[in-house]
Amino acid sequence: MQIIKHSNIYFAISGVLVGASVLAVAVFGLRLGIDFTGGSLLEITVDERIEADAASIAEILTRPDENGTKLIDSVQVQKTGEHGFLLRFRDISEEEHQAIAGRLNTEFAGQLPESERSKEAAKPESAPAGVPKIQATDSQGNPVDIQVEGDGGAVISSPVTTIGGLVLVSEDRFESIGPTIGQELKQKSAYAIIAVIISIILYIAWAFRKVSKPVSSWKYGITAIIALIHDVAIPTGIFAVLGKLAGVEVDILFVTALLTILGYSVNDTIVVFDRTRENLSRDHWKHEFEWIVNTSVNETVRRSVFTALTTFVVLLAVYLFGGESIKNFVLALMIGVVAGTYSSIFLASPLLVAWEKRSRK
Secondary structure, X not given: OOOOOXXXXXXXXXXXXXXXXXXXXHXXXXXXXXXXXXXXXXXXXXXXXXXXXXXXXXXXXXXXXOOOOOOXXXXXXXXXXXXXXXXXXXXXXXXXXXXXXXXXXXXXXXXXXXXXXXXXXXXXXXXXXXXXXXXXXXXXXXXXXXXXXXXXXXEEEEOOOXXXXXXXXXXXXXXXXXXXXXXXXXXXXXXXXXXXXXXXXXXXXXHOOOXXXXXXXXXXXXXXXXXXHHHHHHHHHHHHHHHHHHOOOEOHHHHHHHHHHHHHHHHHHHHHHHHHHHHHHHHOOOOOHHHHHXXXXXXXXXXXXXXXXXXXXXXXXXXXXXXXXXXXXXXXXXXXHHHHHHHHHHHHHXXXXXXXXXXXX
């Protein structure tokens, strides 16, 4: 394949993709999750006998009680499966957390026939060994949490989210992060990405220190970083669009995915550069730099494509059959693997040749 010969086409494709990604981030911005903004996230699964949707759940939780007091002022509810929901609201206390679960359970219990409610209530409820079975409700009939002294004198917490053993809302996940921690995570994530990029430049410059002609070793590092920016910009732009259209949020797992993409992509790029270095040491006096680079890319392209393909298939299986909580993380990796493979073959090495040609003028 004459990859280097048609490098302008590949530069144009990459330019359009990166430009569109930057524009998407500038126009839409990233929809930051509670990891960065602070707040609480509650993932629940509602019993299959219950008819529930996002609007009804939001109405139950924000409806004022007899005293005009709301349990929470606002909540974002997102459906995450046939019976699953993801709830996002402000940072709450443990008491409010228990009250939310109890309110939903109590409200949904009203959908069951009286005979079924009595039958469910008669079932024995299991409790951890050493923890007394406790059930209590507040003045409005909502389940409440209680703490008691255990046999050893320690305080034992017994969260109660059911009435009479009737469980219609099961909690799959609960996370609560304060705004200060969220801001700290955002700052440390930026530091981590910058530190990784600088480390990669230094490492490549050191690894290729014996290759000084016709391209200096540090230019290999800079070229690799340009390819990495391409690989990170594209998934970031796609997530900006997904955030606008589908409410997809960027959380700490997204940052982890970007760092993983950086490692994967630079490894693929170094394989191509390394073959270029070997061919340079052997054939630099017989062929021009452009021919050597094009030959090196062709010698490694099959390995890059097959490695990316097997990785992508594994990620696709995890995306389709894995849990809902890691889907966005896996999606970012899938996009990054495709972008990284493209840049290793069609961007990094052609950029190196273009730089070498420009330096000769």
